[in-house]
Amino acid sequence: MKKRYTLEQKRWDDPAEHAMPEHTRVPARFNIGGVEIAPATVLAPMAGVTDTVFRRFIKNASMFSADGSAGLTADGVEAVTSNQQSGCGLIMTEFTSADGLSRMRETKRKRYLTYYDDEHPISAQIFGSNPETLADSARICQDAGFDLVDLNLGCPAKRVVACNGGSGLLRDLPLIEVIFKRVRAAVSIPFTVKFRMGWNDHHIVCVELAKMAEDCGLNAVALHARTREDGYTGQARWEYIAAVKDAVTIPVIGNGDIRTPEDAAAMVDATHCDAVMIGRAAPANPWIFRQIAQYTATKEATGVGSYEVPTDADRYRMIRTYFEMLVDEIAIEERAEAARAEAITASGQVAREQRNRDCVGKMKQFASWFTHGVPGGSGLRKSIFEAKNGAAVLGSIEEFFEGRANATPHNDSGLEAVHEPEAMIA
Ligand SMILES: Cc1cc2nc3c(=O)[nH]c(=O)nc-3n(C[C@H](O)[C@H](O)[C@H](O)COP(=O)(O)O)c2cc1C
Structure with missing residues (x-):
């Protein structure tokens, strides 16, 4: 039987104190609808942050090391190459308004959807509430060459929620189902959804939503384990990631409060999620993905995880x-x-x-x-x-x-x- 995560197990104050079982490690790879993601780490979409410059910056994080020893730890353990050298398996765009995308002139659209060849695999995130418009913009993303398209059901911003977009939609599961079906029918690339647990503690919908996503043919789900009303307060409640993982067979990406490689491993251990998604820690510590790769590799090789800390x-x-x-x-x-x-x-x-x-x-x-x-x-x-x-x-x-x-x-x-x-x- 799967181990369930409880709040009591969390040791945020000092993750190093957290005694982790041997199998605790971020998976080397996972697959979203035929797209191979290796390693199983995802750069979270972040408005105002994850533009093409920042995404490539994260993917090239190995260049910051003075000796260029990317992927090598102090013990000389070889981590990996290319995508795995940066440690980041998948990058995502900032969220883009589906209404805006479907109305924009071609040249302006290109500016919003700019990415470079070395960014693959890359997922485009869209938000909105109109099923037809969302289906249209998913098609636009597919035509622009994105490997995946993702629907945002997590944004708590008032101006987004006011138009029923982002986390606003979490109050209307029947509409979400229509959107899932329309977008699914509109594109052949993998289609995923990123959501919060629900609107508030009285309205938690994440398990139901994940099952609905699976039934509608979506290829993966990502859960930021907070409600809309939580904003960014308190701690992410990883036990809900575990509950979603228990409920579906499509890959589950866990998100919320990963600050260190130890946290990433602890989330996998606690929830059995297929991949981890990292947001705020990335602009504060662009080495985080590489540190996770180093931690994983050293742990596998020597039984003790270690990683470089930037000078x-x-x-x-x-x-x-x-x-x-x-x-x-x-x-x-x-x-x-x-x-x-x-x-x-x-x-x-x-x-x-x-x-x-x-x-x-x-x-x-x-x-x-x-x-x-x-x-x-x-x-x-x-x-x-x-x-x-x-x-x-x-x-x-x-x-x-x-x-x-x-x-x-x-x-x-x-x-x-x-x-x-x-x-x-x-
Ligand atoms: C500056 C900023 C911008 C964000 N923009 C988006 C966005 O465009 N789409 C989205 O799904 N989530 C967005 N988020 C939420 C993150 O993707 C992520 O779910 C959240 O920060 C929790 O993960 P973390 O604890 O690793 O930061 C944003 C978060 C921040 C801090």
């Missing part, structure tokens, strides 16, 4: 890499616009200025996340927020890290620092 030099290299990738992406977009002769128009100029502002905004946001856990980081974050442009942001970072190249590594997940925009409900 300040690694952190500095990583911030610079991310900034360079952001700037490169802008240059690519501008070249594409010039080719379409958009840049010489007034609207082209406005778009360009907006993009530069967005770029500096992202630099500030990410620099702040990336420096959580670094002693003295709060002073750095203050100067970053006062910086007027990208060069000034970089200048503050360079100044801060100068002379700290060999400082002691830190392992702070920084989870609390990453917030979902508009989602922190009162």
